[in-house]
Amino acid sequence: MVISANRNIEIYQSFGIDVLSDTLPDYPGPLAGMLSAMQHLSGEWFLFCPCDTPNIPDDLAYKLWMQKGESYAVWVNDGERDHPTIALMHRKLVTDLEQYLAAGERRVMLFLRKVGGKPILFANQMQNFINVNTPKDLMHREKE
Numbered sequence: 001m002v003i004s005a006n007r008n009i010e011i012y013q014s015f016g017i018d019v020l021s022d023t024l025p026d027y028p029g030p031l032a033g034m035l036s037a038m039q040h041l042s043g044e045w046f047l048f049c050p051c052d053t054p055n056i057p058d059d060l061a062y063k064l065w066m067q068k069g070e071s072y073a074v075w076v077n078d079g080e081r082d083h084p085t086i087a088l089m090h091r092k093l094v095t096d097l098e099q100y101l102a103a104g105e106r107r108v109m110l111f112l113r114k115v116g117g118k119p120i121l122f123a124n125q126m127q128n129f130i131n132v133n134t135p136k137d138l139m140h141r142e143k144e
Contacts (some may be wrong), residue, residue: 004033029106030085050085055128064088073117078126084108
């Protein structure tokens with residue numbers, strides 16, 4: 001497990017988890033963090049989960065893995081919307097991702113579809129994929 005971050009690095013390091021920064025300049029979005037992880041870490045498959053989604057289901061990795069079929073990229077769909085930054089991706093996509101970002105593209109969903117990825121349905125789990133971006137959002141979620 002690693003954290004992808006480009007600021008507040010010392011705070012994240014205080015959790016005792018390795019922190020990777022983007023290898024590309026100007027922090028071009030989530031795909032740059034995904035690329036950096038795939039470039040620096042060993043392994044064949046990579047599971048990505050954004051830090052602003054704190055209620056990731058326990059069976060996320062298992063379900064994505066079991067339903068990926070022949071796809072090198074899969075992401076979560078909660079039945080109403082896609083969550084492309086919650087994704088399982090294969091190392092074989094590194095070159096495609098490098099070229100995509102070098103062309104100035106940044107859209108995660110567009111990249112995942114371009115490489116033949118597919119959504120995996122997590123029906124009736126919208127509450128697990130809600131973003132929490134502020135302390136107020138967190139207080140609201142804790143009351144639910």
